[in-house]
Amino acid sequence: MKRQICLLILLVFIAVFGCSENSDKGEAKSKTGLAAVAKTYGDALVDGSIGDASNLIPILATDSSSHSVASWIYNGLLKYDKNLKLVGDLAENYSVSEDKKVITFNLKKGIKWHDGAPFTSEDVKFTYELIVDDKTPTAYDSDFRIVDHIETPDNYTVKVFYKQAYAPALASWTTSILPSHLLKGVEVTKSPLQRKPVGTGPYKFLEWKPGNSITLVANEEYFEGRPNIERYVYRIIPDSATMFLELLNGTIDMMGLSPLQFAKQTDNPRFNAKFNKYKYLSNSYTYVGYNLKNPLFKDKRVRQALTYATPKDDIIEGVLFGLGQKATGPYKPTSPWYNPNVKKYEYNIEKAKSLLAEAGFKDTDNDGILEKDGLKLKFTIITNQGNSSRSMVAEILQNSWSKIGAKVDIRILEWATFINEYIDKRDFDAVILGWSIPLEPDLYDIWHSSKCEGKNLNFICYQNSEVDKLIEEGRVEFDFEKRKAIYNKIQEILAEEQPYTFLYVGESLIALSNRFENVEPAPAGLMHNFIKWYVKKENRKYIFTQ
Amino acid sequence: MLIYLIKRLIGMIPLIIGITFISFIVIHLAPGDPTQFLSSMNPKVSETARDKFIKMYNLDKPVHVQYLLWLKKFVKFDFGESFSQDRKKVIDKVLERLPVTLWLNIASLALVFIIALPLGVLSAYMKDSVFDKALTIFVFVGFAIPTFWLALLCMYYFGVILGILPISGLTSYNFAELTFFGKIADIVKHAFLPVALSVFGSLAGLSRFSRNSMLDVLNEDYILAARARGIPENKIIFKHALKNALLPVVTILGLSIPGLIGGSVIFESIFSIPGMGQLFYQSVMMRDYPVIMGILVIGAFLTLLGNLLADIMYAAVDPRIRYRKKS
Numbered sequence: 006m007k008r009q010i011c012l013l014i015l016l017v018f019i020a021v022f023g024c025s026e027n028s029d030k031g032e033a034k035s036k037t038g039l040a041a042v043a044k045t046y047g048d049a050l051v052d053g054s055i056g057d058a059s060n061l062i063p064i065l066a067t068d069s070s071s072h073s074v075a076s077w078i079y080n081g082l083l084k085y086d087k088n089l090k091l092v093g094d095l096a097e098n099y100s101v102s103e104d105k106k107v108i109t110f111n112l113k114k115g116i117k118w119h120d121g122a123p124f125t126s127e128d129v130k131f132t133y134e135l136i137v138d139d140k141t142p143t144a145y146d147s148d149f150r151i152v153d154h155i156e157t158p159d160n161y162t163v164k165v166f167y168k169q170a171y172a173p174a175l176a177s178w179t180t181s182i183l184p185s186h187l188l189k190g191v192e193v194t195k196s197p198l199q200r201k202p203v204g205t206g207p208y209k210f211l212e213w214k215p216g217n218s219i220t221l222v223a224n225e226e227y228f229e230g231r232p233n234i235e236r237y238v239y240r241i242i243p244d245s246a247t248m249f250l251e252l253l254n255g256t257i258d259m260m261g262l263s264p265l266q267f268a269k270q271t272d273n274p275r276f277n278a279k280f281n282k283y284k285y286l287s288n289s290y291t292y293v294g295y296n297l298k299n300p301l302f303k304d305k306r307v308r309q310a311l312t313y314a315t316p317k318d319d320i321i322e323g324v325l326f327g328l329g330q331k332a333t334g335p336y337k338p339t340s341p342w343y344n345p346n347v348k349k350y351e352y353n354i355e356k357a358k359s360l361l362a363e364a365g366f367k368d369t370d371n372d373g374i375l376e377k378d379g380l381k382l383k384f385t386i387i388t389n390q391g392n393s394s395r396s397m398v399a400e401i402l403q404n405s406w407s408k409i410g411a412k413v414d415i416r417i418l419e420w421a422t423f424i425n426e427y428i429d430k431r432d433f434d435a436v437i438l439g440w441s442i443p444l445e446p447d448l449y450d451i452w453h454s455s456k457c458e459g460k461n462l463n464f465i466c467y468q469n470s471e472v473d474k475l476i477e478e479g480r481v482e483f484d485f486e487k488r489k490a491i492y493n494k495i496q497e498i499l500a501e502e503q504p505y506t507f508l509y510v511g512e513s514l515i516a517l518s519n520r521f522e523n524v525e526p527a528p529a530g531l532m533h534n535f536i537k538w539y540v541k542k543e544n545r546k547y548i549f550t551q
Numbered sequence: 552m553l554i555y556l557i558k559r560l561i562g563m564i565p566l567i568i569g570i571t572f573i574s575f576i577v578i579h580l581a582p583g584d585p586t587q588f589l590s591s592m593n594p595k596v597s598e599t600a601r602d603k604f605i606k607m608y609n610l611d612k613p614v615h616v617q618y619l620l621w622l623k624k625f626v627k628f629d630f631g632e633s634f635s636q637d638r639k640k641v642i643d644k645v646l647e648r649l650p651v652t653l654w655l656n657i658a659s660l661a662l663v664f665i666i667a668l669p670l671g672v673l674s675a676y677m678k679d680s681v682f683d684k685a686l687t688i689f690v691f692v693g694f695a696i697p698t699f700w701l702a703l704l705c706m707y708y709f710g711v712i713l714g715i716l717p718i719s720g721l722t723s724y725n726f727a728e729l730t731f732f733g734k735i736a737d738i739v740k741h742a743f744l745p746v747a748l749s750v751f752g753s754l755a756g757l758s759r760f761s762r763n764s765m766l767d768v769l770n771e772d773y774i775l776a777a778r779a780r781g782i783p784e785n786k787i788i789f790k791h792a793l794k795n796a797l798l799p800v801v802t803i804l805g806l807s808i809p810g811l812i813g814g815s816v817i818f819e820s821i822f823s824i825p826g827m828g829q830l831f832y833q834s835v836m837m838r839d840y841p842v843i844m845g846i847l848v849i850g851a852f853l854t855l856l857g858n859l860l861a862d863i864m865y866a867a868v869d870p871r872i873r874y875r876k877k878s
Contacts, residue, residue, distance in 0.1 A: 051724070056833075060636040067596065067636065142607060142636075144593070144600035194638050215647055216825025217721065242719060242823045243833075246703055250718045253711045421583025421838070424592065443594070450594035460601070462594055547724070 046223070048540040049236035049547040050521070053248045053257040057216050057241045061202040062193065063181040064136055064143040074219050074239055078119075078204035079181035082110050082129065082163070085444050087527035087534065089341070091175055095124065095182055095205065096163075105170035105483055110178070112161040116228045118184050119209045126157035131185030133165075141193055148177035170481040172488065176445035207232045207536045216241055233539035234521075235549055255279060255546075258518040264394075267514040268326035280516045283526050286339050287513040290332040291395065291439040292505040293386070293402065294465040299434055301384055306364040308503040312350040313357035314409045315402065315506050324397045325511055332507035334496040335440070335448060339528055341485075342446040344493040347500035357409045368410055375410035383412040384434035389423045395437045398508065402437075429460045436465075442510075446492050449476050452499075467504040520544040552866075556859075563855050570851045571625065571844065575618045578843055584610055585634040585838045608634055608840075621844065630845040635837060641845035644830060649849070651721060652815050652826035655742060659749040660807060667754050668800065671761025675769060675796075676788055686758070694755035698814075702748050702821045709744065717741050719823035745822045749814060753807070760803060765796040801864045807857075 058071040063079060066072060084094035093099065096110040116124040135141055136149045151171055156164040167174060184203055188196055202210050207229070208221035219239040223232040240257055242248040249266060251257045253276070262271065267282060293315070295302040302308055317331045336343040366375035366382055375382040386402065388395040396417055403413040418427065427433045440451065450456055454473050456463035472495055479491040499505075515531055517524065521538050524531060540546075586604040605611050609620060624631050630641035670690075674683045710718035717723065723737050768774065769792055777787050815828030823829075827846060834842040 060638075065636050067593065071636070139603075142604065144596040144604075146600070147596075199637060214825070215644075216829055217823075218724075238724065240720075240823075241825070243820045243829060244719075244823070247706065247719050247821055247823060250703070250706050250711055253707075254714070254718055256718065256724075419582075421581070421587060424587060425582040462592065 045233045045539050047235050048545045049238050050234050050259060051238040051240055051257045053240055053242050053251060053260045055243055055245060058219060060199045062183065062196065062199050064145055067144050075181060075202065077208040077221055077237055078202045078206045078210060080205050081179040081181055083175065083178045085529060087529045089444055089528050101483055105481065106167045108165045108174065110163040112163065113228060114161055116205055117226055118205055119203045119224060122186050124205050125160040126163045128182050128185045129163045130155045130157050131189060132183045135183065135188065135193060148174065172480055172483050173445045173447045208237050229536060232536035252516060260516055262514040262516050264326045264328045264514065267328060271516060279519060281519045283515045283517065283531055284328060284512040285526055285530060286330060286337050287511050289439050289441045290337065290510045291508045293508065294436045294438060294505050296431065296433055296435065297466050297504060298431065300380060301382065304364045305502050306360045310357040310360040310409060311406060312503050312506040313353045313360065314405050316352045316405050317508060318352065320398055320401055321509050323401065324394050325509065328514060329509040329511040332510050334499055334507055336446065337442055337510040340442065342489060342492045344496040347496050354408055361409060373410065374412045382410060385414040385416055386435045386437060387416045387418055387423065387427055387433050388437040389420050390417050398437055428464050431464060447480055448495060449480060452476060465504055469498065472498055520546065559859050566855065567848060567851055571848055572618065574844060574847045575621065576614065578840055579614050583838050586610065631841040633842050634839045641841045644842060645827065645845050645849060648825055648827045648830050651824060652828060655745060655826065656815065658742065658746050662746065662750045663753045663757055666750065667757035668761050671758040672765050672793060674762040675765035678766065690755040690758050693751045698748060698752050699817055699821055705744055705748065716744055721824055745818050745824065749818060757803060761796065761800050764799050765792060768792045768796045802861055
C-alpha cells in the first residue's frame with residue numbers, strides 16, 4: 006500500500022512538475038516569440054509635409070506630396086536601388102531586344118494587391134492604356150506615346166514594342182502600376198481610388214484627414230517582407246517654422262532642414278539627444294541662366310567672365326553655411342553621369358576683366374560700367390519670391406560683378422508672375438533658378454534647340470548643333486559606358502560655352518528621431534531601406550490597439 | 552419685422568451676384584492659371600498636357616463666357632468642381648472645412664466680447680487711473696505685435712519649453728483612442744493658443760470702442776440727472792449707461808465677421824488647422840478658381856448675414872428702433 010501511495014505521489018509529482026515544466030517552456034517560447042515580434046514590428050514614423058496630397062492615383066497628380074505618399078502604396082515595374090541603379094521592382098528582370106525597340110519584362114509571381122487580388126501583366130497593360138487614353142487628365146503621357154503596343158503573352162510577361170529606340174523608356178517604367186480590376190470600365194477621375202488607393206506597395210492606405218494627415222499601415226503581405234514600422238503618418242503642416250517647432254517638440258519624427266536650421270539652430274545637446282542629422286547631395290542644382298537672345302550675352306567670353314567673377318565658394322559658405330558643393334554642369338558630383346574633367350572657373354577677377362576686354366568691353370565714359378558699341382554691360386537678374394537663398398545669391402553676384410564693371414539690378418517676383426510674364430515671354434536678361442536632376446540623364450527638354458521656342462524649358466534659347474546631335478544620340482543609346490561618353494562630351498561643351506553659370510548643388514539636410522534603427526544613408530537618400538527600419542521596444546512612442 | 556427680413560434677404564441676391572462678378576474678374580486678372588502649376592517647369596510633364604488642361608477647365612474661352620458658365624451653375628447652388636487634381640466638388644471641400652473655421656471664430660468672437668466689454672466699461676469708469684493706463688498699454692501691445700510672430704513665440708514657449716500645450720493641429724494623433732472627456736480636453740488644449748491669440752489681437756479695437764462709447768454715455772445729461780438724484784454709481788453704470796453704451800458695440804459684431812474670416816488665413820496656416828482660411832490660401836496659390844469663388848461667395852454671404860444679425864440685435868437692444876411700417 007505504502008509503495009502504491011509512494012508511486013502515486015511520484016506520478017502526481019511527475020505529472021505536476023512535468024506539466025509545469027512544459028508549460029514553462031511553452032510560456033518561454035511564446036515570450037520569445039512576442040519579444041521577437043516586439044523587437045521588429047511596431048511604432049510609427051510621423052513625417053512632416055508643407056502641402057496636402059491632391060490625388061492618390063499618381064498619374065493624375067503633379068504635386069510632390071501626392072507622389073511621396075503614393076510611392077509607399079504603389080510599385081513600378083522598375084525602381085532605383087540605393088546606388089541609383091535601375092533594378093526590378095514588380096518585374097523580376099527585363100531585357101532589351103537587339104534593335105532596342107522591344108523591352109520584355111518578366112514579372113514577379115505571387116504579388117497581391119492590397120485587396121487580395123493577384124497582380125498580373127494585365128495590370129501593366131491596363132496602366133499603359135489608361136495613361137495614353139485622351140480622356141485621362143494625366144501630364145505624364147509623353148514617354149508612353151512612343152509605345153507602339155504592348156503584348157502580354159501570359160500573366161507574368163509583358164512585351165513593350167516601341168515605335169523607335171528610346172533609352173529613357175526604361176526609367177518611365179518606374180511609373181506606378183494601377184489595379185485594372187478596380188479601375189477597368191470606371192471613369193478614372195471619378196474613382197474612389199483617388200482618395201482610398203489600393204496598390205501593391207509596402208504600406209496600405211488607412212485614413213486621410215484633409216489638410217491634417219494621411220496615415221498608412223504596414224502591408225503584412227508585402228512581397229519584399231512586412232515593413233517593421235507599423236504606420237507611416239504624413240502630417241500636413243503648411244508653415245515651415247511651425248513644422249520646425251513640431252520637430253523640436255518630438256511630435257514629428259522627420260523633417261528636411263534649411264542650412265540655417267541644420268548648421269545653427271539644431272546644434273545643441275538637447276536636439277542631439279533626440280535626433281540624428283543626415284546630409285547627402287540633393288538632386289538639384291542652382292544656376293544663373295543668361296538670355297542668349299540678349300546681345301549682351303552673345304559672346305561666350307562675356308559669360309565666361311561672369312562665371313570667373315562668381316565667388317562660388319563664398320556663395321556656398323554664406324548662403325548654405327558650407328552645406329553644398331560647386332556645380333560644374335547639369336549633373337551632381339555623385340552622379341554616375343558626372344564628368345569631373347570639364348573646364349573649371351576658379352574665382353578670378355583679373356581673368357574676368359581680361360576676357361571682357363578681349364570681347365571689346367571698355368569703360369569709355371568713366372562711369373564704372375563697361376560698354377561696347379554703345380551697349381552698356383548693365384542688366385537685371387530676376388528670381389522668384391519665397392526662396393531666400395536665391396535672393397541672397399543675387400545680392401552676392403550684384404556685388405561681385407560690379408567689380409568687373411557690370412551694373413546689375415535685382416528683381417524678385419511672385420512665382421506665377423515670374424513664369425507667366427518673364428520666363429514664358431522670354432522677357433529677361435538673366436535668371437537665378439534651380440533644376441532638379443532626374444536620375445535619367447536625358448537633357449533633351451532643357452538643352453535641345455527645338456525646346457527654345459514657345460513655353461518650352463530651354464528658355465535661355467541655347468542652340469548648339471553639336472549638343473543637339475549628342476542629345477539625340479544619347480536618347481537611343483542603352484549601353485551605359487557609351488551613353489556616359491556622350492554626356493561627358495555635352496558637359497565639356499556646356500562648361501566651355503557657359504550658357505549657365507552653374508552655381509551649386511545643395512545638400513539634403515534631414516533630421517530624424519534617433520529611436521529609428523537600421524537607417525542607412527546612401528546615394529539614393531535615407532528612405533531606400535525604410536521597410537527594414539525598426540524601433541527597439543523600449544524606445545517605442547506609439548502603441549496601436551487596432 | 553418679417554417683411555423687413557425678407558426684403559433684406561432678397562436684397563442680398565444682386566449684392567452677391569455683384570460680388571461674384573467683381574471677384575471673378577479680379578481673380579482672372581492675376582497672372583498665372585491653374586495649368587501653370589500642373590505643368591510649368593516640370594520636364595516630365597508632356598507638352599500637350601497644358602493644352603489638354605486648358606480645354607478641360609474652359610480656360611480657352613473668354614472670361615465673360617467663363618463667368619456665365621460659372622453663374623449658370625451657381626444659380627442652381629452648384630459651385631462646380633475644384634481644378635485641383637482631386638476634382639472634388641467645391642461645396643464638399645468647403646463644408647469639410649467650414650465647421651472648424653466657424654467654431655474657432657465664434658469662440659474667438661464670444662471671448663473677445665466677454666473680455667473686451669467689461670475691460671472697456673471698467674476703463675471708462677476708472678478713466679485716467681493706473682488701471683486705465685495699464686490696460687491701454689496692454690491692449691495696444693496686442694494690437695501692434697505681429698500675430699504670426701507672437702504665435703511662434705507662444706508655440707515655442709508653451710509647446711517646446713514648457714510642454715503644456717500642443718504646437719499645432721486640431722487634435723492629437725491618438726484622438727480616436729481618448730475617452731469622451733479626454734477628447735474634449737484635447738480639443739480645448741489645441742484650440743487654446745489660436746483662440747487666445749486671436750482674442751488678444753482683437754481686444755484693442757473693441758475694448759477701446761466700448762470705453763469711448765461708455766464715456767460718451769456717461770457724459771449724457773440723463774446720467775448727470777441720475778447722479779443728481781443720488782442713484783448709486785454701480786446702478787448708474789450697469790443699469791442705465793451700459794445698455795446704451797452697448798448699442799454701437801453691437802454694430803461692430805457684424806463688421807467683425809469678415810475680419811475674423813480673413814484672419815483665419817494666417818492662423819490656420821501657422822497652427823496647421825485644416826479650416827477654410829487654409830483652403831482659401833492654398834486655392835489662391837494654385838489658382839483654383841472654382842474653390843476661390845466658392846469661398847468668396849460663402850464668405851460674402853456670411854458677412855451679409857452678420858450685418859443682418861447686427862441690425863436685428865440693434866433692434867433688440869434699442870427700443871427706439873423697430874423694423875416695421877410706420878402707422
